[in-house]
Amino acid sequence: xTAETQTQSKIKVGIDAMGFSGAQCYIDMVDLAKARGVDPAxxxxxxxxxxxxxATPCEDTVSMxxxxxxxxxxxxxxxxxxxGTLIIGTETGIDHSKPATAYVHELLGLxxxxxxxxxxxxxxxxxxxxxxxxxxxxxxxxxxxxxLIIASDIARYGIxxxxxxxxxxxxxxxxxxxxxxxxxxxxxxxxxxxxxxxxFWRPLYSKYxxxxxxxxxxxxxxALAHSLKDAQSVxxxxxxxxxxxxxxxxxxxxxxxxxxxxxxxFLEQHIDRKLDLQDVADKEIFTKSYGxxxxxxxxxxxxxxxxxxxxxxLSMIDFISQENRDLENRDISIFSYGSGCGxxxxxxxxxxxxxxxAQALNPRAELDRRQKLTIEEYEKIVALAEDIDMNDGLAxxxxxxxxxxxxxxxxxxxxxxxxGPQSMRGQLQRVS
Ligand code: HMG
Numbered sequence: 001x002t003a004e005t006q007t008q009s010k011i012k013v014g015i016d017a018m019g020f021s022g023a024q025c026y027i028d029m030v031d032l033a034k035a036r037g038v039d040p041a042x043x044x045x046x047x048x049x050x051x052x053x054x055a056t057p058c059e060d061t062v063s064m065x066x067x068x069x070x071x072x073x074x075x076x077x078x079x080x081x082x083x084g085t086l087i088i089g090t091e092t093g094i095d096h097s098k099p100a101t102a103y104v105h106e107l108l109g110l111x112x113x114x115x116x117x118x119x120x121x122x123x124x125x126x127x128x129x130x131x132x133x134x135x136x137x138x139x140x141x142x143x144x145x146x147x148l149i150i151a152s153d154i155a156r157y158g159i160x161x162x163x164x165x166x167x168x169x170x171x172x173x174x175x176x177x178x179x180x181x182x183x184x185x186x187x188x189x190x191x192x193x194x195x196x197x198x199x200f201w202r203p204l205y206s207k208y209x210x211x212x213x214x215x216x217x218x219x220x221x222x223a224l225a226h227s228l229k230d231a232q233s234v235x236x237x238x239x240x241x242x243x244x245x246x247x248x249x250x251x252x253x254x255x256x257x258x259x260x261x262x263x264x265x266f267l268e269q270h271i272d273r274k275l276d277l278q279d280v281a282d283k284e285i286f287t288k289s290y291g292x293x294x295x296x297x298x299x300x301x302x303x304x305x306x307x308x309x310x311x312x313x314l315s316m317i318d319f320i321s322q323e324n325r326d327l328e329n330r331d332i333s334i335f336s337y338g339s340g341c342g343x344x345x346x347x348x349x350x351x352x353x354x355x356x357x358a359q360a361l362n363p364r365a366e367l368d369r370r371q372k373l374t375i376e377e378y379e380k381i382v383a384l385a386e387d388i389d390m391n392d393g394l395a396x397x398x399x400x401x402x403x404x405x406x407x408x409x410x411x412x413x414x415x416x417x418x419x420g421p422q423s424m425r426g427q428l429q430r431v432s
């Protein structure tokens with residue numbers, strides 16, 4: 001170890017609090033498959049998705065981020081005055097210039113000496129925020145304060161595209177601190193990988209992502225292998241990377257089947273050969289490992305869909321909410337991938353007592369309150385999304401979508417986005 005890494009290793013840093021806020025509506029993947037003339041087994045088994053969250057016109061990157069951030073602070077008794085950095089990772093930003101954090105900073109009542117900015121790197125944005133926050137704390141610049149990192153996105157590929165069954169919407173907030181109550185990050189063995197690839201992107205003129213879907217899967221797996229090797233190259237204990245020594249392996253989850261492919265790749269790196277899943281012994285190795293380390297924490301992702309940069313962290317919320325106390329004090333692996341592409345592989349420890357927060361993090365109530373849409377209703381929402389950001393355009397009505405609470409997107413007036421109580425709606429043309 002170098003002197004520099006020895007200094008770094010003395011400072012404990014990690015995820016102290018989390019919160020999830022999803023979109024208000026969802027569609028069933030069987031309904032979507034039938035409407036598209038596809039065998040439902042392709043979406044349910046082939047892709048691994050059961051449902052897909054759909055954001056109403058009153059929900060955007062800011063409103064979902066603010067609600068997730070507030071949940072993380074309130075559920076873990078953190079006062080807004082303790083936050084010294086606010087970062088939102090998103091690839092569905094609401095302004096070319098002004099960061100979503102400017103609105104969320106106000107909505108959450110954060111202090112004026114709290115710095116705030118947005119990070120963008122496809123699904124890697126929040127991880128970039130997380131590691132930057134950990135570095136901010138490790139450097140001593142935080143002055144004992146905490147960082148609030150929020151992943152917030154609405155994934156849109158468009159009607160009847162191959163990516164359509166891999167959409168979703170939601171936000172995950174994380175508070176990073178010196179005394180983490182959930183996951184302690186090991187900042188001494190973070191492996192990184194970057195490469196300019198055209199696997200997935202969204203040009204300035206499009207609300208919809210473009211994807212070279214099958215190529216993006218190859219890019220993801222390539223990035224996993226490289227970032228894992230990079231992490232191993234700076235670790236002084238390679239045994240910690242062995243699947244048998246890990247309590248859980250978390251991956252970016254654009255769709256559930258992708259995490260399965262990722263875990264196959266991880267095992268192959270470990271045994272240094274390809275797995276042949278037609279072979280009985282190899283199948284047994286894979287089924288046991290995937291069934292113990294990855295599959296148990298994917299059920300929420302299967303109901304929410306791809307929330308882009310928050311998808312990885314959503315499965316970590318699922319993990320804690322299952323309250324498996326035997327997994328405390330154990331190492332986990334975390335792999336984050338963002339198309340374009342950038343990736344990190346890291347290890348972390350489940351903190352002793354982390355499972356005390358199982359109830360606080362349980363996302364079931366959030367999922368149960370969602371409203372089921374018909375495919376026609378979903379298509380109408382998709383069409384509305386085209387106009388909803390126009391100046392003095394449509395004014396979305398929270399009551400129309402049974403939205404409770406107090407943070408909504410209310411349309412754009414005088415070229416300014418409007419959030420919060422319904423005061424501005426009178427000045428805008430109502431959506432019927
Ligand atoms: P596709 O081409 O329509 O699907 O799109 P397919 O033909 O590849 O089939 C998918 C799977 O279903 C296959 O399984 C089929 O065999 C199976 P696999 O071979 O992969 O194991 N299948 C069936 N299974 C049971 N019964 C059936 C049946 N039919 C087929 N009847 C694709 C799939 C994922 C390419 C598409 O949805 C897509 O383009 N998605 C968007 C891109 C994406 O999610 N890429 C993932 C890696 S990149 C990433 O994660 C970054 C990202 O999140 C963006 C960011 O960073 O911001 C996307």
